Amino acid sequence: MGKEYRSQQKQNETRTAAASERHRSSQTRPSASSVVSKMASGNVNPELQRERAAASFNIRELTHLLDGGSEKTERRKELEKLFHEDPEFKTDVPQCYLTYSEAYADALQKCLRIYQKAMVLSDPREILTVADAILHDSTPVHVHFVMFVPALMGHANEEQQAKWLSDALTMKIIGSYAQTELGHGTFIRGLETRATYDPEREEFVLNTPNLSSIKWWPGSLGKTANHAIVLAQLYTKGKCYGIHPFMVQIRSMEDHAPLPGITVGEIGPKMGMRAADNGFLKLDNVRIPRENMLMKNAQVTKEGDYVKPASDKLNYGTMVFVRVLLLDMFAFNIARACTIAVRYSAVRRQSEITPGQGECQILDYQAQQYKLFPLLGLCHALRGMFANLMELYKQANQELEMGNLHALPELHAISSGLKAFCSEMAAKGIETCRLACGGHGFLLISGLPRLYATTVAACTYEGENTVMYLQAARYLMKCLAQPQVASNKSAFHFLLEPSTLNVPPFNAKLKGHAAIRQLIPFYRAAAYKHVHRAHKKVKSLVSTGLTQEVAWNQSQVDLIIASRATIYYYLGLNYLDWVEHAAISEQLRGVLLRVCHLYLLHGIYEQPGLFLVAGLRDENLEEISGLITELLKSLRPDAVALVDAFDHHDMVLCSALGSYDGRVYERMYESALKAPLNKTQVHESYHRFLGPLMKSSL
Amino acid sequence: MGKEYRSQQKQNETRTAAASERHRSSQTRPSASSVVSKMASGNVNPELQRERAAASFNIRELTHLLDGGSEKTERRKELEKLFHEDPEFKTDVPQCYLTYSEAYADALQKCLRIYQKAMVLSDPREILTVADAILHDSTPVHVHFVMFVPALMGHANEEQQAKWLSDALTMKIIGSYAQTELGHGTFIRGLETRATYDPEREEFVLNTPNLSSIKWWPGSLGKTANHAIVLAQLYTKGKCYGIHPFMVQIRSMEDHAPLPGITVGEIGPKMGMRAADNGFLKLDNVRIPRENMLMKNAQVTKEGDYVKPASDKLNYGTMVFVRVLLLDMFAFNIARACTIAVRYSAVRRQSEITPGQGECQILDYQAQQYKLFPLLGLCHALRGMFANLMELYKQANQELEMGNLHALPELHAISSGLKAFCSEMAAKGIETCRLACGGHGFLLISGLPRLYATTVAACTYEGENTVMYLQAARYLMKCLAQPQVASNKSAFHFLLEPSTLNVPPFNAKLKGHAAIRQLIPFYRAAAYKHVHRAHKKVKSLVSTGLTQEVAWNQSQVDLIIASRATIYYYLGLNYLDWVEHAAISEQLRGVLLRVCHLYLLHGIYEQPGLFLVAGLRDENLEEISGLITELLKSLRPDAVALVDAFDHHDMVLCSALGSYDGRVYERMYESALKAPLNKTQVHESYHRFLGPLMKSSL
Secondary structure: OHHHHHHHHHHHHHOHHHHHHHHHHHHOOOHHHHHHHHHHHHOOOOOHHHHHHEEEEEOOHHHHHOOOOOOHHHHHHHHHHHHHHOHOOOOOOOHHOOOOHHHHHHHHHHHHEEEEEHHOOOHHHHHHHHHHHOOOOOOOOOHHHHEEEEEEEEOOOOHHHHHHHHHOOOOOOOEEEEEEEOOOOOOOOOOOOOEEEEEOOEEEEEEOOHHHEEEEOOOOOOOOEEEEEEEEEEEEEEEEOOOOOOOEEEOOOOOOOOOEEEEEEEOOOOOHHHOOOOOEEEEEOOEEHHEEEOOOEEEEOOOOOEEEOOOOOOHHHHHHHHHHHHHHHHHHHHHHHHHHHHHHHHEEEOOOOOOOOOOEEEHHHHHHHHHHHHHHHHHHHHHHHHHHHHHHHHHHHHHHHOOOOOOHHHHHHHHHHHHHHHHHHHHHHHHHHHHHHHHHHHHHHHHHHHHHHHHHHHHHHOOOOHHHHHHHHHHHHHHHHHOOOOOOOOOOOOHOOOHHOOOOOOOOOOOHHHHHHHHHHHHHHHHHHHHHHHHHHHHHHHHHHOOOOHHHHOOHHHHHHHHHHHHHHHHHHHHHHHHHHHHOOHHHHHHHHHHHHHHHHHHHHHHHHHHHOOOOOHHHHHHHHHHHHHHHHEEEEOOOHHHOOOOOHHHHHOOOOOOOOHHHHHHHHHHOOOOOHHHOOOHHHHHHHHHHHHOOOO | HHHHHHHHHHHHHHOHHHHHHHHHOOOOOOOOHHHHHHHOOOOOOOOHHHHHHHHOOOOHHHHHHOOOOOOHHHHHHHHHHHHHHHHHHHHOOOHHOOHHHHHHHHHHHHHHHHHHHHHHHHOHHHHHHHHHHOOOEEEEHHHHHHHHHHHHHHHOOOHHHHHHHHHOOOOOOOEEEEOEEOOOOOHHHHHHHHEEEEOOEEEEEOOOOOHOEEEEEOOOOOOOOOOOEEEEEEOOOOOOEEEEEEEEEEEOOOOOOOOOOOOEEOOOOOOOOHHHEEEEEEEEEEEEEEEHOOOOOOOOOOOEEOOOOOOOOOOHHHHHHHHHHHHHHHHHHHHHHHHHHHHHHHHOOOOOOOOOOOEEEEHHHHHHHHHHHHHHHHHHHHHHHHHHHHHHHHHHHHHHHOOOOOOOOHHHHHHHHHHHHHHHHHHHHHHHHHHHOOHHHHHHHHHHHHHHHHHOOOOOOOHHHHHHHHHHHHHHHHHHHOOOOOOOOOOOHHHHOOHHHOOOOOOOOOOOHHHHHHHHHHHHHHHHHHHHHHHHHHHHHHHOOOOOHHHHHOHHHHHHHHHHHHHHHHHHHHHHHHHOOOOOHHHHHHHHHHHHHHHHHHHHHHHHHHHHOOOOOOOHHHHHHHHHHHHHHHHHHHHHHEEEEEEEOHHHHHOOOOOOOOOOHHHHHHHHHOOOOHHHOOHHHHHHHHHHHHOOOO
C-alpha cells in the first residue's frame, strides 16, 4: 500500500482549497472517485503477490480437479468470456444499491438476455453459474427453467408436451411451479388447494378454499409467469385422490393482466434472493379443461373416473436430483466466501503478535486460521461429495429404468441427510467467513451477506432441515429394526456390527496417510453409538407404554443427533476417499491431504462430545490440539493459493473485499461513493426536517 | 381458523366473475386486502386463546420481574401510550419496503420527533427502546446521543462543555464519534488520522494521510452530523503522543454542505441498521483552533507542550458501561425473537404425530421445543446478568470515585467475555428462532432477519468478539500465574482450587433445587479444566523455545475455549442465583426454575465435550436426555405465557408472525399486498422486456 499512499499524499497536497470549495458548492457525488481509481488501477496488492509466489503446489492442477477436469475449466473460461465480458451485462452501480423494483427490472432484462444467448449452454449448471455471476441473485425465470419445464417433461403426456413444451422453451409461456401454500410447506399431503372435476363441462374447477391455502413462495409467480403448474387436491365423483399437477394459465397473453378468478402478486422483500419474484396465487372458481391435468401418470377420464399411476415412487428420483444440484450450490457458495475471507485476511493488517515487530496480516493469527482453513476442507468435501452423489444418482436412475427400485430408499435417505447437514455447514461456514472479516463483512458490498442469505435459505426450502434429518433417521432406525435393509452393499452395514465400536487407540505419532485414516473409525464409531442410543431411547419409551409415534416424537432430539453423526461420518469418509483416489500429482495430494487431515481433526475438536463416548480419550484432545496447531502453521503459506484455485472470476465473487487484485480499501471507497445516499452531498430530507429544527430556537 | 375460513368461503362465493374482471382491468393493488381485514379483525387466534388460558402462573408477575419492578412496567406502558400510539409515528407501509433514501428520511423525521418529545425520558435505555419500537432500526442521531454527548461530557473541560454542550443537547450541533477507520477497528492504537499542532497559528492541522485512514463506520456521520469528535494521533513538536479526541466541524451550519478539506458521505448498504447513517470522512489539511482538542484529561499548551492526563485507566469505566447496555439489547432482541417464534409455532399446524389424529401445532414437536425453550432460559439468564452487571458496574464506579481501581480489571475481563459470549449466543438464538419459523422466517415482515442483523452486528462492533475472548483469557491466565489476582473476593478464585474438579457424581434422581444446583459444579469444573488446559498449552509451547507472544498466538484456539467455558459457568451460576433469590411467588419460581434447569441441561447436552472431560460420564448423557424430554413436556403448556410475559407491544415486535393476536396468515397476506412490486398488477418492465420477447417470433 505504501506506494499508493504516497501517490495519494501528493495528490492531496496539490488539491487546493479551491477544489474543496468546488466540492462544497456542487451538490453531486464527491469527485474523489477518480482519484482512487487512478491511484492503483491495474495493480495487484503486494501482500497477495507475495502470498501467491509462496504457493507450494500448482494452482492450475487443483483448479482442474475442482472443476472436474481441464476441459470443464476451458469450457468455464469460454463462458466467462462470452457472458461476463459482454458489455450488456455490465453495471455501473452495485446491484445491492437498486430498489426492489429496479432490481427486478434489471434482473428480468439480464436474464432474458442470458437465456437468449443460452443456446450455447448445454448443462443447466452452466446456466445457473452464469446467471449467478451476472445477476448476483436468483432470477425471475429461474423456476421456469429449473422446475416448470422439468415438471412438464415429467408429468405431461405426449400430447400435452406437444402443446406446451416448445412455447415454454422459447419463453412464450413462462411458468411457475405452484406447490407451497401459506399454511403448508414440507408436508405436501396437507396442501388445501382443490381441483374438482365437473363432468358436465369436462372441466376442473380450481379453488383456494381459505386463507391458508393461498399459494405462497413459488418463484417467478409474482410478476413474471403467465402460466403455473398448480398442485392441488384432486376431487372427482365426491372423492379426494390427493395431490396432482394442473396447468393453469394465470395471466393474459395479450397484456399480462391476471385472468378472471386469479389474484396474483409478489410476497414481499426477503433476506435475500430479491429478484426471485416469489409470488402468491389465489384461485376463485378458475375453470380449466380436463386436458390441463398433467396426465403422464395418473388420469381422470371424461366421465370422471380416476386412473391410478403405475407407481408412486416415480417422483423420488427428481427429489434426489434437486438435492444433488443443491450440494453443488453449497460448494460454490462456501468456496466464494472462503475466497473473500482468505484474501481479505492476507490484505488486512491489524495489531501485533510480538510488540514492536509491526502489524500482522490477520491471516497470521491462529484464531483466524482456525476459523478459515477447516472451511477449505469443507469446500473440498462438498466438491467430492457432489461428484460421488451425482454418480450414485446416475446409477440408481439406470437401475430404475430397468425396473429395479432397490437402491432408491437408501439414496433418498442419504440425500435427505446430506441436504440438511451440508446446507447447515455451508451456511454456518459462510457466516464464519463473514464474521472473520470483522465489521466490513457487514457491508453488502463485501458480498458475504448475500452468500449467507442465499445459502441459509436452503435450510428451509426443498424440505425443511429438521424434517430432512428425521427422514434420514427413519431409514437408519429401519436398518437396525430390519437388518436385511442394511445389507452388505449398504453404506450403513456397519451399524449392524458391534465391532464398529472397537476403535484402535488414537495414535498421535502416526504420519502420512495412516495418521489421517485412523480418524475414520472414530467418526464411524460415533455414528454407531448415536444411532444405537437413539434407537434405544425410542424402544425404552415404547416400553413405558407410549405408542411408537409418540415415542418417536419424544426422541426427535436424539434421532437428529444420530442423523448428523452418521452424515458427518459419511461425508468425511467420502472426502478422504476422493483425495486419495484423485488423479493428481503427489505434491498436490500432499497439500490436499493436509487440508483433509485438518478438516477431520477440527470436526473432532469442535464436537468432542460425539467422539468421547465412542473411543476417544480425554488426553487425545490435547494431542489433537497440538496436531491442529502444526497443521494450521503448515497450511498458512498455501492459504491464498488454495482459494485462488477455486478460480472465481471477480464478477462471480462480486465483493469489494475478495477481488483477485486485493484492492480492498480502494474498492470499498469507490463503492461507497456510488451509494444511494451519496447521490447528493446534502440529503433532501435535510431541507424538510433537520434544517428547520436546527434553525428553530428550540 | 375454522370460522374465518367459512366466512371467507362465503365471500368467495358471492364474489362474481365481474369482480374478478374489475381486478383484471384495474392496474392497481389487488383489492383482496379489504376482504382479509374484514375477515378477522380484532379476533385473537383461538389457538393462542387456548394456550393463554392454560398458563400455570401469573403472567403479570413475571413481567414485573423482567422489567425490574412493577413501577418500571407502569412507566413502560405510559411511554407506549405516549409514543407508540402517537399518530405521527404510524406508518402505512412496512419500513422494510422503503428505499434506502426513503428509509433514511423517514427515520430522520421520526427520530427528531422522538427526541423533541423525549424531555419526558429520563433514562437513555427508555429512549433506545422507544426509538427501536418506532423506527424498527437504528437512528441517524443514535450516535449523537449515545456517544457524542457522553464523549463531550467525558473529555471536554468546563469551558468546552459550556461552549458546545447546550447546542448539542438542543440538536443545533449534531455530532458523530469518528474513531474507526477503513484500516483499523478494534486495535485503536493503530489508527492513522493525524492532528499536528501548529504553534504559530495555534491550530491543529488534521489529515487523513492515506486511504486506509479514512474514517469509516461512525454512525450519524454520513449525512446527518455537522460536527464530529475525531480521534487522531496527536503530533506536537515532532513527537507523537497517541490517540486524542478533537472537535471538528464538518458541515456548514448554513446549508449543511461539507466544509473545505472535508470529504464526507455514507458508506453504503449493510445487512441491517439501514438508517444508522454510517459514514466516511476524509480530512485534507483541516485546521481547527487549539481549543478544539478536548482537554479535560490531556492538554497541549499554546506553546505546543504536551501535558499528560492524571490516569490512563479512566476510559475503562465507559467501555464497561457500553457493554452492560449491550447485554440489555441482547436480552431484548432474543426475547422478541422467542416471542415471534413461540407464538407462530402455536398458530402453525403441520403434519401429524399420530396418523389420523389431525395436524399438530408445530410447538408439539420435540425438535421445535428443543430449539425454542432453552432460549427462553437464555432470555432470563441475560436479564439476570444485566441486572447483576449493572450493580457491579455501579459498585466499581463508586470505588473508582474513592480512588480505588481494584475491582476494574476483573470487571473489565468479565464484561469483555460476556459481550462476546452473549452477542454470539443471542445472535445464534435469534437465527434458530428464525429457522424454526421455516420459510416464512426468511421474509422481512417476519421481523426476524432484522433482529438477527442488528444482534449479529454486535459480534464485530464495540470490540470484535475473538479479541474480546482473548482479552478475557489474558485475565484468566493472569489468575493462574499471579494467584494474588484471583483473591478470595474474585469470581475466579475457584481456578486456584484443584478440588474444583472433584464433582459429586451426577444424580438423575435428585428433585427440586438440588437437581438443578448439582449442575453448577459441572460447569465450574469444565471452566477449571479448560482454563488449565490452555495455560498448560502456552507453557509447553514456551518450553519448546517459542517466545511468550508466539506461544500465546499458537494457543488462541484453546484460550478462546477457556474463556467461553468460564463465561458459560459464570452466566449459568448468576442465572440460577437470580431465580433463587427473586422476590416472587413460589408458583412462579417453580416455573422459572424448570426453565433454568432445562437451560443448564441443554448447555451440557449441546456441548457434552466440555463436561465429559470434567466429571460427567457417558451414561449421564442418557439420563440427561430423559430429563430434557420430561422438562420439554412440562414446559409446553406454559410456553406462550412465558413469551407473553415479555410483554412486547406489537409495534415493538413488528412481525407478521408474532403479533399478540396470532393473525399470522392474515397479516402476511395484508403485508404482501403493500409490497413494492405490487404497486401495479403488471410491472412496468413487462412492457420493456418480457412483452416484446414473448411477441417476437423467437
